[in-house]
Amino acid sequence: MGQKIEFMVVDDHPLFRQGLVSVIENYERYKVIGEANTIDEAIKIVDAHPPQILLVDISLHHENGLELVKIVHSTHPTTFQLVVSMYDEIIYASNALKAGAQGYVMKQEAPETLMQAIETVLNGKIYLSQSMHERLLASLISQDTKKPQVDPITQLSVRELEVFRLIGQGFGVSEIASALNLSGKTINVYRDNIRHKLSITDAGALRKFAIKWMQSREM
Template sequence: MIRVLIADDHPVVRQGLRTFLDLQDDVDVVGEAADGAEAVDLVASLAPDVLLLDLKMPVLDGLGTLVRLGERGLRPRVLVLTSVSDREDVAPAMRAGASGFLYKDIDPAALVQAVRAVHSGQVLLAPEAAEAMLSGPVSPPAAAGAGGYAASLTDREREVLTLIASGRSNREIARELAVAEKTVKTHVSNVLMKLGVQDRTQAALYAVRHGLA
């Protein structure tokens, strides 16, 4: 059973989410919070597996909630569910510990699948959120020593990871580094394996969270 806490300042939204999620055999909505501060307190007392978190809330907003959860050592899987489409919100939320970033226009059945996916350990982004992550500004790879698995990357693999995080294709990376595209494919495979991630989007998320991009 997946224990879910809903944090949203709109009662109608909370009720709608609860009504639909409670229909699922494997989901149990254990509580609702109307603001970020209440969400943190309920996470501490109810220990949900997944927190559905709106970004724009009174008292403490979604990003502040993520930060405070981290400060208190509370580690639910957090799925941001917001109606706000500001691209600049995506990277800070993922860097602060969110496991997914979706928008409220998502199909209800897809939302349930997202809750299950995030609970199982996957990182999930709406297409617009993934695009925002991959098209953001990229810093020089000087900070690439940060993050546990990144230490095992070679200098060239760190360069490739930085370029992945900038949204470059294998062909574009090959052109940038003046190497064969086949060589880039090998580097990308090695980066994914060493970071323990499944795809380029997750690699880009890792880079953002650990100061590599």
């Protein structure tokens, strides 16, 4: 048997991470050579022994996993990266690809879908769900129209979207700051950035818009 394809798994939920390792190592030609739950841990392992493919979550103990994707893409460009996350693909997939990932798969997908995503990425192709492929195609087509329909939420960075979601869940500045381990001043900066990007005049209007948007996602 030939040399095994080496994986690394980065996720801050131990049970999910262990389950992911188990699914991967059910295949004889795959081997997990490292696990991490923070960006610093992951970088140390990757620098010491770069895997052929890195599976990474977006949320890592209040850190942004896409920052890890950017770093690895810059320092180890031959390492494939697949984002495996609970966060909505429609919102985050584009940012993941821009950061340097080769694919995006939701955590709730079946193991068979995950393995299909892994195989696709290892073959040098981009993996997205069928619905996301169709959405991107529709977006490309809409560029030829006079007024393409673009969801303004896609303008937000990953951290801005986290703040926006928490606003939509009814949390105040101090609560959001505590949840994200940031200062209230920093949250206010993010909130102002969000308002400008969404062309919303004040914090009250932003709160109403965020709550309405969150409710629409739950339908």
